[in-house]
Amino acid sequence: MLIRLHTFIYLDAPFVYEKWYQERFENDNSFRKWMNQLRKEGYIRIFSHQEIPDVGRGSVYTLGSKGIEYVKEMQGYARFSAHWSRELQIWYRHAxxxxxxxxxxxxxxxxxxxxxxxxxxxxxxxxxxxxxxxxxxxxxxxxxxxxxxxxxxxxxxxxxxxxxxxxxxxxxxxxxxxxxxxxxxxxxxxxxxxxxxxxxxxxxxxxxxxxxxxxxxxxxxxxxxxxxxxxxxxxxxxxxxxxxxxxxxxxxxxxxxxxxxxxxxxxxxxxxxxxxxxxxx
Structure with missing residues (x-):
C-alpha cells in the first residue's frame, strides 16, 4: 500500500479498502484502526472529511515521513515531495x-x-x-x-x-x-x-x-x-x-x-x- 501511495500520491479510504484490504479486515472499522496505527507510527498521513469524487466525504491517504523512507528502502528510490504530506494539494481529486x-x-x-x-x-x-x-x-x-x-x-x-x-x-x-x-x-x-x-x-x-x-x-x-x-x-x-x-x-x-x-x-x-x-x- 505504501508503494501505491508513492505511485499515485493520494488515494481515498474507500478505494484502498475495496481494492487491497477487504480480505484482510472483515469490516471497515478494523481497517480504519489499522490505518490510524500506521498514521501514528508516521508511515502515512490522513486527511479526514475530504470531498471524494463519486463518494462524498471521507479520508484521503498519502505517505508520511517514515513511509517515504520505507519506500526508498524497498525500491531504491523515492520521488516524493514532503509538502504533499504536509498539506493536501488542490489536485488531490485529480490524482x-x-x-x-x-x-x-x-x-x-x-x-x-x-x-x-x-x-x-x-x-x-x-x-x-x-x-x-x-x-x-x-x-x-x-x-x-x-x-x-x-x-x-x-x-x-x-x-x-x-x-x-x-x-x-x-x-x-x-x-x-x-x-x-x-x-x-x-x-x-x-x-x-x-x-x-x-x-x-x-x-x-x-x-x-x-x-x-x-x-x-x-x-x-x-x-x-x-x-x-x-x-x-x-x-x-x-x-x-x-x-x-x-x-x-x-x-x-x-x-x-x-x-x-x-x-x-x-x-x-x-x-x-x-x-x-x-x-x-
Whole structure:
C-alpha cells in the first residue's frame, strides 16, 4: 500500500479498502484502526472529511515521513515531495481519479494475457522534448505501459499517455495538448529519449494518448471540440483544421473504470470517430 501511495500520491479510504484490504479486515472499522496505527507510527498521513469524487466525504491517504523512507528502502528510490504530506494539494481529486483508471487497466489486463509493466505519475512523466521550455513539453497526468504478460524482454508493449478531463476544456487548451503530443510523437528519436528520461522498465513499440472525460456527456462535448481540428470531407488541411495524425482516444471515466478493454473509446484519429471501439493504435 505504501508503494501505491508513492505511485499515485493520494488515494481515498474507500478505494484502498475495496481494492487491497477487504480480505484482510472483515469490516471497515478494523481497517480504519489499522490505518490510524500506521498514521501514528508516521508511515502515512490522513486527511479526514475530504470531498471524494463519486463518494462524498471521507479520508484521503498519502505517505508520511517514515513511509517515504520505507519506500526508498524497498525500491531504491523515492520521488516524493514532503509538502504533499504536509498539506493536501488542490489536485488531490485529480490524482484519485487517475489512480482508478490505472488500477482498472492493471486489474483487467490479465484477461488478455497482458500486464501493466510500468506506471509514471505526472511528476515523473513530464518531459521537455525540444528547445522551448514553454512549447516543447508534454505534461501527461500519467503514463503507463501495458504488454504481454510473462515476457519481460518483449518490446511489443504499448504506452498510454493519460489526460484526465474532469471539467470541460476550451478548444484552445485541447488543441494545444494535441499539438504538443503530435510534435513529440512525430519527432524522430523523441520517444526513446522519453523512455530513458522516465527510466521505463521496458521498451515500447506503440504509443497512444487517452483523454478521459468525467461523464459520457462531457466526453461527447470534448469529442465535438476535437473533431473541429479535423478537415471536413473534401477539405484540405489548414491552420484551423490541421488534422490529427497520432492515435488519440477518448472515453468516459465510468465505462473505463468498469472495463478498460471493452468498446469504450472514440478514435479521434480515425476517418470516422462516431462509433466506439476497443483500445488500439
Amino acid at each position: 484519485i481519479l487517475i489512480a482508478r483508471v490505472a488500477v482498472a487497466f492493471e486489474e483487467q489486463a490479465p484477461r488478455f494475457q497482458l500486464e501493466m509493466k510500468d506506471y509514471a505519475q505526472e511528476n515523473r512523466s513530464y518531459f521537455q522534448f525540444g528547445a522551448s521550455k514553454k512549447k516543447d513539453v508534454i505534461r501527461p497526468d500519467g503514463f503507463f505501459i501495458v504488454g504481454p504478460s510473462g515476457d519481460a524482454a518483449s518490446d511489443d508493449n504499448f504506452g498510454i499517455f493519460l489526460e484526465m478531463e474532469r471539467t470541460l476544456s476550451r478548444k484552445l487548451v485541447i488543441q494545444d495538448k494535441i499539438a504538443r503530443y503530435q510534435n513529440f510523437l512525430l519527432m524522430p528519436g523523441a520517444t526513446d529519449k522519453y523512455l530513458y528520461h522516465i527510466g521505463a522498465e521496458v521498451e515500447v513499440s506503440e504509443f497512444l494518448v487517452l483523454f478521459v472525460g468525467a461523464t459520457e456527456n462531457s466526453t461527447l462535448a470534448t469529442k465535438r471540440t476535437m473533431e473541429k481540428l479535423k478537415p471536413r470531407q473534401g477539405e484540405s488541411r489548414n491552420a484551423l483544421r490541421p488534422g490529427i495524425d497520432i492515435p488519440i482516444l477518448l472515453g468516459a471515466l465510468p465505462e473505463i473504470v468498469a472495463d478498460p478493454f471493452a468498446m469504450n473509446y472514440y478514435h479521434l484519429h480515425a476517418a470516422s470517430s462516431d462509433a466506439k471501439r476497443e483500445i488500439s493504435v
